[in-house]
Amino acid sequence: MSSAGARFRSALNSETPLQVVGAINAYCAMMAEQSGHQALYLSGAGVANASYGLPDLGMTSLDDVLTDARRITAASDLPLLVDIDTGWGGAFNIARTIKEMERAGVAAVHIEDQVQQKRCGHRPNKQIVSQQEMVDRIAAAVDARHDPQFFIMARTDAFAQQGLEAAIERAQACVEAGADGIFAEAVHTLDDYAAFANALNVPILANMTEFGQTPLFTLPQLAQSGVGMVLYPLSAFRAMNAAALKVYQTLKSDGDQCDLVPQMQTREELYQFLNYHSFEQRLDALYSEDNN
Numbered sequence: 001m002s003s004a005g006a007r008f009r010s011a012l013n014s015e016t017p018l019q020v021v022g023a024i025n026a027y028c029a030m031m032a033e034q035s036g037h038q039a040l041y042l043s044g045a046g047v048a049n050a051s052y053g054l055p056d057l058g059m060t061s062l063d064d065v066l067t068d069a070r071r072i073t074a075a076s077d078l079p080l081l082v083d084i085d086t087g088w089g090g091a092f093n094i095a096r097t098i099k100e101m102e103r104a105g106v107a108a109v110h111i112e113d114q115v116q117q118k119r120c121g122h123r124p125n126k127q128i129v130s131q132q133e134m135v136d137r138i139a140a141a142v143d144a145r146h147d148p149q150f151f152i153m154a155r156t157d158a159f160a161q162q163g164l165e166a167a168i169e170r171a172q173a174c175v176e177a178g179a180d181g182i183f184a185e186a187v188h189t190l191d192d193y194a195a196f197a198n199a200l201n202v203p204i205l206a207n208m209t210e211f212g213q214t215p216l217f218t219l220p221q222l223a224q225s226g227v228g229m230v231l232y233p234l235s236a237f238r239a240m241n242a243a244a245l246k247v248y249q250t251l252k253s254d255g256d257q258c259d260l261v262p263q264m265q266t267r268e269e270l271y272q273f274l275n276y277h278s279f280e281q282r283l284d285a286l287y288s289e290d291n292n
């Protein structure tokens with residue numbers, strides 16, 4: 001099988017724009033794959049919120065994210081894009097992050113230009129580092145990769161503080177430093193995306209996160225604006241959370257789950273996604289051999 005990075009690049013070539021869907025855990029990755037998706041995403045906010053019950057404020061470590069990334073790459077062959085926030089430190093730390101991500105079977109990462117004490121890109125009062133410091137981050141990441149196909153995306157959060165032109169200028173500097181793609185964070189309009197796409201000769205990522213600064217544009221609208229990748233970082237997670245909360249509340253209020261059973265994924269459906277029956281058949285075969 002080709003490298004994870006090569007599989008990400010080939011997905012980018014075969015689907016335009018490429019939908020990159022958030023998978024909060026290994027089983028979600030399997031459901032996404034079996035729904036026909038071509039690329040997966042591990043959200044930094046998702047690791048913090050779902051795996052640790054923490055806000056998305058730069059409190060999770062490289063190891064925390066690697067643990068979840070490895071679980072996903074073990075369960076699905078789809079290329080995985082991982083949110084590495086600010087890379088967890090200076091040039092040496094960023095280099096280590098890239099090497100560990102590659103070793104974990106990750107296909108692509110995005111590294112951002114916020115200060116270490118980062119925030120969600122759609123919240124107020126974000127602080128960004130200088131353009132030079134961001135360029136240094138990209139150079140460190142590019143220099144550290146082993147597989148030249150490993151995809152390194154620069155995310156800029158500059159739009160909120162400095163506006164469109166400055167954000168594009170930063171993105172250009174990142175591409176000159178070797179970035180393979182640009183994540184234009186928290187922009188407001190399709191014209192903003194088009195401006196990024198026109199100014200740069202690498203794929204642009206549009207983040208269709210819900211309840212944020214960016215309206216939820218359709219795939220054809222984003223395609224028309226020249227966007228190359230569309231991210232749905234937490235869509236399934238948010239829907240799962242609402243469903244789970246309803247279960248907990250109903251168990252408390254009704255004393256049973258009977259009204260909710262029709263909304264649940266059945267045991268049979270679960271087993272289909274897991275390929276459970278083929279495991280069980282092998283177990284049965286082994287067991288009968290032992291008995292003969």
Ligand SMILES: C[C@](O)(C(=O)O)[C@H](CC(=O)O)C(=O)O
Pocket residue numbers: 042043044045046056083119120121122207209210212233234
């Ligand atoms: C994409 C993102 O970086 C993430 O961690 O998933 C978040 C998503 C969100 O909080 O809605 C971000 O946009 O900062």
Ligand SMILES: [Mg+2]
Pocket residue numbers: 043044045056083085
């Ligand atoms: Mg994030």
